[in-house]
Amino acid sequence: MSQRTFSIIKPDAVRKGDTAAILAVIEKAGFKILGIKKIVLSKAQAEGFYHVHSARPFFNDLTTFMTSGPIFPMVLEKDNAIADLRKLMGATNPANAEDGTIRKLFAASIEENAIHGSDAEDTAAFEIGYFFAGYELK
Ligand code: CMP
Numbered sequence: 001m002s003q004r005t006f007s008i009i010k011p012d013a014v015r016k017g018d019t020a021a022i023l024a025v026i027e028k029a030g031f032k033i034l035g036i037k038k039i040v041l042s043k044a045q046a047e048g049f050y051h052v053h054s055a056r057p058f059f060n061d062l063t064t065f066m067t068s069g070p071i072f073p074m075v076l077e078k079d080n081a082i083a084d085l086r087k088l089m090g091a092t093n094p095a096n097a098e099d100g101t102i103r104k105l106f107a108a109s110i111e112e113n114a115i116h117g118s119d120a121e122d123t124a125a126f127e128i129g130y131f132f133a134g135y136e137l138k
Contacts, residue, residue, distance in 0.1 A: 004034065004137075005081040005118045006127035011069035012112035019072060022115060025102055029088050031081065034137040036074040041067045049130055052123070058111070065111055073131040082124055085117040 007026070009019050027033070041049070046063035053059050076085060090101025094113055097104040107113040118124035128137075 002077060002079055003081040003121075004075055004077050004128060005085050005124050006116075006131070007074050007076055007085060007118075008116040009072040009074070010112070010114055010116060011065065011071055012108060013106055013114040014070050014072065016106075018106045018114065022102055022106060025088070025105070026076065026085075029078075029084070031076040031078045031085070034075040034077050035132050036072055037131070037136075038070050038072055039131075040070050043067050049127070061111060075128050075132055075137050082118055082121065086119065089115050089117050 009022055013019060013022055023033070043063060046066040047054070047059075050059065050063055050066070053062065056062075078084060088102060090097030090103040090107075092103075092113060093110040094103040094107035097107070102115050103113050106115075118127050
């Protein structure tokens, strides 16, 4: 069944000029890009987005990194989008990511890992709403 998920091309990938290459992998895997924008997050916006990780030791580093340059938040749609994007991204730590995955191809470390993808339906709904209004998604 058609499903929406949320993704971010992170500041490391944007800085390296990998945005278009990552979007090509995503589109070739059958995802439709319903909405995409380029923004620079404030620290407060990054903290709000990652609030589920607020007690983690890496929270400050993560939210500082996510404000370090432009990002491309986007909403993607396909059958089984949430699980299929997680598979296409590969493991959070690129050292553990399988060949052909986005993180194997483009990520440098567990922090500079090129892309975010929602991990469940409820987080996808929160994350889509954090960045996009319904009328922006077509
Ligand atoms: P993301 O999918 O955006 O969601 C939470 C992020 O926290 C994750 O990607 C990683 O980039 C980051 N993260 C997870 N574990 C660690 C860690 N041990 N050290 C630094 N960052 C981490």
